[in-house]
Amino acid sequence: MSLEGLGEDQWLGKARSLRQQGLNKKSIEAYRKVLQLNPNNLAALNEVGLVHIHIGEQGEAVVVFDYAIDVDADDPRAHSNKAEAHLTLGAFEDALTAAEVGLKRCPQEADLWMKKARALESLFRIQEAVEAYNEALKYDSENPEAWKSLALCYDALEQWPAVQRAYRIAASLHQKRGEMQDAESCLKFAEMAARSEKDEF
Numbered sequence: 048m049s050l051e052g053l054g055e056d057q058w059l060g061k062a063r064s065l066r067q068q069g070l071n072k073k074s075i076e077a078y079r080k081v082l083q084l085n086p087n088n089l090a091a092l093n094e095v096g097l098v099h100i101h102i103g104e105q106g107e108a109v110v111v112f113d114y115a116i117d118v119d120a121d122d123p124r125a126h127s128n129k130a131e132a133h134l135t136l137g138a139f140e141d142a143l144t145a146a147e148v149g150l151k152r153c154p155q156e157a158d159l160w161m162k163k164a165r166a167l168e169s170l171f172r173i174q175e176a177v178e179a180y181n182e183a184l185k186y187d188s189e190n191p192e193a194w195k196s197l198a199l200c201y202d203a204l205e206q207w208p209a210v211q212r213a214y215r216i217a218a219s220l221h222q223k224r225g226e227m228q229d230a231e232s233c234l235k236f237a238e239m240a241a242r243s244e245k246d247e248f
Contacts, residue, residue, distance in 0.1 A: 055084040059091055066094065071102050089115055093124045100132050108132040123153040130162035134169070142166040157187035164196065173203050191220040195233065198240075207244035211237045 062077035078095035081088050092115040099108035109132050115125035126149025133142035146163035164179035180197040198213035218233035
């Protein structure tokens with residue numbers, strides 16, 4: 048079957064299918080076909096950028112996300128993805144800047160607060176990371192990964208009751224999803240925090 052003559056949506060579907068199969072280079076080619084038909088397709092721009100991150104081409108990813116931000120600065124995805132590209136490079140100050148620029152536009156976007164928190168945590172600004180994780184949870188309290196990240200920050204600050212609470216909430220969220228192994232591991236960490244608290248007295 049010839050792929051020529053496919054429309055924008057068909058190429059996008061093809062690109063996603065190739066990406067799911069792990070055929071990253073071929074998926075990039077298909078995303079480029081989408082962008083030839085519509086250079087401002089935000090879904091294609093964000094998704095192709097994520098493929099670039101996945102295969103270690105962070106520089107290319109940042110260029111794509113910057114273009115997506117130019118197309119629509121109020122769409123939080125490109126800001127968040129740009130921060131992710133910098134995080135995977137270890138460029139934590141750049142990641143923090145990308146997240147903060149996005150948050151000026153989209154202050155209620157949990158994912159951007161998560162990226163900001165991860166950047167702050169990586170910069171050892173733990174108290175500020177705690178505040179950012181709590182902001183993320185204000186807008187998406189059902190994310191067990193956010194609760195676990197928050198628990199780790201509280202652990203670094205040796206705030207044992209807060210560690211226990213965060214891990215117990217993460218455990219209950221994992222249980223709701225049927226992720227029993229993850230839930231058990233969270234409960235174990237909560238118990239360890241309880242023991243650490245007792246050891247202090």
